[in-house]
Amino acid sequence: MQEKMKIRHAVALLLLLQFCLNAVPSVASTSCPSLCQCFSATTVICSDPLMKAMPVDIPVQTTALIVLASGVRKITIQKCLGNLTKLVFLSNPVQNVSHDAFKGLTSLEELEISGSHLLALEAETFNKLDKLTKLLLNNNKITLLAPSIFDSLEKLETLQLRGNVLTSLHRDLFHKLYNLQELNLSSNKLSTICTSKLRKLKKLDLGLNQITYLSLNTFSGNPQLQILSLQGNQITRITPGIFSQLNNLEELNLRDNKITALNAGLFPSNLKKLTLRGNSLIQLSSAAFTGLHNLTHLDLSQNLLSSLPAELFQNLSSLEHLDLSENALQELASTVFRGLLQISVIDLQKNNLTSLEADLFTDQGRMSRLSLARNRLENLPYGIFELLDFECLLRLGGNPWRCDCDLTYFHEWLYYNSNTVEDLSQVYCTNPPPFRGVSLTTMNKEQLVCVNRSISETQCTINLATDSDRQCSLQEANGVIVVTCKLMKCTDLKLDVYFHQADGRTFDYTLSQPWSESVRCLNGTVILTV
Numbered sequence: 001m002q003e004k005m006k007i008r009h010a011v012a013l014l015l016l017l018q019f020c021l022n023a024v025p026s027v028a029s030t031s032c033p034s035l036c037q038c039f040s041a042t043t044v045i046c047s048d049p050l051m052k053a054m055p056v057d058i059p060v061q062t063t064a065l066i067v068l069a070s071g072v073r074k075i076t077i078q079k080c081l082g083n084l085t086k087l088v089f090l091s092n093p094v095q096n097v098s099h100d101a102f103k104g105l106t107s108l109e110e111l112e113i114s115g116s117h118l119l120a121l122e123a124e125t126f127n128k129l130d131k132l133t134k135l136l137l138n139n140n141k142i143t144l145l146a147p148s149i150f151d152s153l154e155k156l157e158t159l160q161l162r163g164n165v166l167t168s169l170h171r172d173l174f175h176k177l178y179n180l181q182e183l184n185l186s187s188n189k190l191s192t193i194c195t196s197k198l199r200k201l202k203k204l205d206l207g208l209n210q211i212t213y214l215s216l217n218t219f220s221g222n223p224q225l226q227i228l229s230l231q232g233n234q235i236t237r238i239t240p241g242i243f244s245q246l247n248n249l250e251e252l253n254l255r256d257n258k259i260t261a262l263n264a265g266l267f268p269s270n271l272k273k274l275t276l277r278g279n280s281l282i283q284l285s286s287a288a289f290t291g292l293h294n295l296t297h298l299d300l301s302q303n304l305l306s307s308l309p310a311e312l313f314q315n316l317s318s319l320e321h322l323d324l325s326e327n328a329l330q331e332l333a334s335t336v337f338r339g340l341l342q343i344s345v346i347d348l349q350k351n352n353l354t355s356l357e358a359d360l361f362t363d364q365g366r367m368s369r370l371s372l373a374r375n376r377l378e379n380l381p382y383g384i385f386e387l388l389d390f391e392c393l394l395r396l397g398g399n400p401w402r403c404d405c406d407l408t409y410f411h412e413w414l415y416y417n418s419n420t421v422e423d424l425s426q427v428y429c430t431n432p433p434p435f436r437g438v439s440l441t442t443m444n445k446e447q448l449v450c451v452n453r454s455i456s457e458t459q460c461t462i463n464l465a466t467d468s469d470r471q472c473s474l475q476e477a478n479g480v481i482v483v484t485c486k487l488m489k490c491t492d493l494k495l496d497v498y499f500h501q502a503d504g505r506t507f508d509y510t511l512s513q514p515w516s517e518s519v520r521c522l523n524g525t526v527i528l529t530v
């Protein structure tokens with residue numbers, strides 16, 4: 001234990017020394033308090049566990065005083081430190097702050113007491129600190145704050161109280177903080193909040209509290225809000241209209257709540273980042289994100305979505321990053337990503353997709369990342385990746401690839417593009433059984449055959465588009481199906497062939513000139529080999 005403390009202390013000191021690399025230890029070190037270090041003539045750092053009380057001989061010209069991992073339990077500051085602008089206490093066993101501790105510090109701009117055991121502060125603690133712009137009281141054990149404790153801090157711009165045990169805040173607590181821009185109350189036990197007087201507030205973090213409901217006017221007094229975090233609460237429903245005044249809001253974090261549905265038009269139109277990860281969304285209305293022309297990041301991961309309206313992302317013309325991973329998506333409309341011309345990342349991993357449409361990614365020429373990993377894909381349609389940027393990195397592993405004749409497109413694509421697949425070693429066959437576990441890249445094209453597609457299991461229908469009463473016949477030889485039709489001539493012939501297999505799978509071929517390798521037409525006889 002003792003050893004550990006020493007090591008930690010040494011590491012901390014090392015960090016500080018690096019931090020102050022350019023500072024030369026003061027020559028007048030005789031004036032440096034014992035157990036402290038003085039860098040330059042104005043910066044004093046005390047970081048010794050043996051120091052049990054605050055020194056009383058801190059040089060009067062000191063502008064920055066930092067007490068780190070010391071043994072100090074009670075904060076008192078000697079008089080005459082009128083030039084002190086920065087005072088920081090980090091990781092000290094501080095329990096009490098003398099009510100007049102900061103009384104003479106008329107120049108103080110930044111005060112931090114974090115990582116201590118503070119339970120309470122007296123109402124007059126911050127009186128007269130009228131130059132203070134930054135007050136950080138993170139990771140203490142504060143349970144209650146007197147309603148008037150911040151009343152003199154009219155210049156305050158940043159207030160952080162994260163990691164305490166606040167259960168409620170008096171409604172007048174912040175009412176004099178006219179200049180507050182950043183308020184961080186994350187990791188407390190708050191269930192309600194009143195910030196109605198904070199007209200300049202830009203950043204508000206209420207994450208990791210116990211909020212279940214927010215009333216309509218909660219943020220109506222904070223028109224400048226740019227970043228709002230409500231993550232890790234227990235919100236089940238977003239009150240319609242609650243964000244409608246927030247015309248400057250750019251980032252909204254609603255991660256890890258219990259939201260089940262979203263009304264249309266909930267989100268303000270300038271939003272750039274919206275995080276809904278880890279909620280209970282089952283379905284979305286097609287108008288859920290209407291009008292969010294500036295949205296660049298949308299995170300819908302870890303919800304319960306099994307389908308998406310085809311128009312859901314319509315008009316999100318700035319979208320760059322779309323995370324749909326860890327849902328239960330079973331299929332995607334071929335047009336769902338249409339118009340997302342700026343998109344560079346789409347994450348669809350850990351869904352329940354069994355097939356994809358060939359034209360799903362037609363507008364996604366500039367992608368840099370696409371994950372289809374850990375779905376239930378057995379194959380990919382011909383041409384699905386043709387328009388993707390060749391530098392796009394893909395993840396495709398963890399799908400039950402069926403290595404038969406239908407996989408030839410993907411197999412060939414993989415041959416030329418294997419360097420863009422990040423999880424190549426995870427791309428292996430699940431079926432047919434002889435190839436289970438075989439890496440797709442080690443398969444030969446000739447091995448990708450449909451072995452059991454014999455006539456006995458296959459029903460074939462042929463439509464002759466040009467000449468419907470022609471007779472065709474089927475023959476099987478060595479697992480190869482030959483369709484023969486007697487024709488007057490081979491030109492202008494169009495064949496539609498449907499195979500229905502015993503296992504329910506169907507294959508659909510449309511054949512016309514120019515003939516592919518599998519079709520020969522000679523002397524009025526067309527032969528199709530499958």
Ligand SMILES: *[C@@H]1O[C@H](CO)[C@@H](O)[C@H](O)[C@H]1NC(C)=O
Nearest residue numbers: 059060061062080082083084
């Ligand atoms: C405090 O700062 C002022 C202005 O920089 C300077 O004139 C004065 O000498 C400083 N006081 C002390 C005690 O160093």
Ligand SMILES: *[C@@H]1O[C@H](CO)[C@@H](O)[C@H](O)[C@H]1NC(C)=O
Nearest residue numbers: 073074095096097098119120
């Ligand atoms: C510090 O505060 C606690 C509780 O607020 C009190 O019990 C204790 O006596 C105080 N200690 C000092 C040194 O003032």
Ligand SMILES: *[C@@H]1O[C@H](CO)[C@@H](O)[C@H](O)[C@H]1NC(C)=O
Nearest residue numbers: 162184186203204205227229
């Ligand atoms: C609030 O503090 C937490 C914990 O350090 C941090 O992760 C978060 O980004 C802060 N919030 C804002 C809005 O800066």
Ligand SMILES: *[C@@H]1O[C@H](CO)[C@@H](O)[C@H](O)[C@H]1NC(C)=O
Nearest residue numbers: 268269270271291292293294
């Ligand atoms: C989106 O961003 C542009 C430029 O950053 C801005 O002019 C516009 O007002 C923003 N809002 C909407 C709704 O387009």
Ligand SMILES: *[C@@H]1O[C@H](CO)[C@@H](O)[C@H](O)[C@H]1NC(C)=O
Nearest residue numbers: 286287290291311312314315
């Ligand atoms: C997208 O924009 C068009 C044209 O402004 C509009 O008609 C359509 O309703 C919008 N769709 C959605 C889902 O917002």
Ligand SMILES: *[C@@H]1O[C@H](CO)[C@@H](O)[C@H](O)[C@H]1NC(C)=O
Nearest residue numbers: 306327328329330351352354
């Ligand atoms: C995946 O889809 C199948 C039906 O195709 C369904 O039975 C199964 O529950 C789905 N799995 C998940 C995790 O939603």
Ligand SMILES: *[C@@H]1O[C@H](CO)[C@@H](O)[C@H](O)[C@H]1NC(C)=O
Nearest residue numbers: 431432433434451452453454
């Ligand atoms: C193919 O058919 C044979 C019998 O005709 C059967 O024994 C074999 O299991 C089948 N293989 C597959 C992959 O279905």
Ligand SMILES: *[C@@H]1O[C@H](CO)[C@@H](O)[C@H](O)[C@H]1NC(C)=O
Nearest residue numbers: 488520521522523524525526
């Ligand atoms: C096509 O028919 C002509 C005349 O009946 C015959 O001479 C020719 O050998 C046939 N070609 C083939 C490839 O069967």
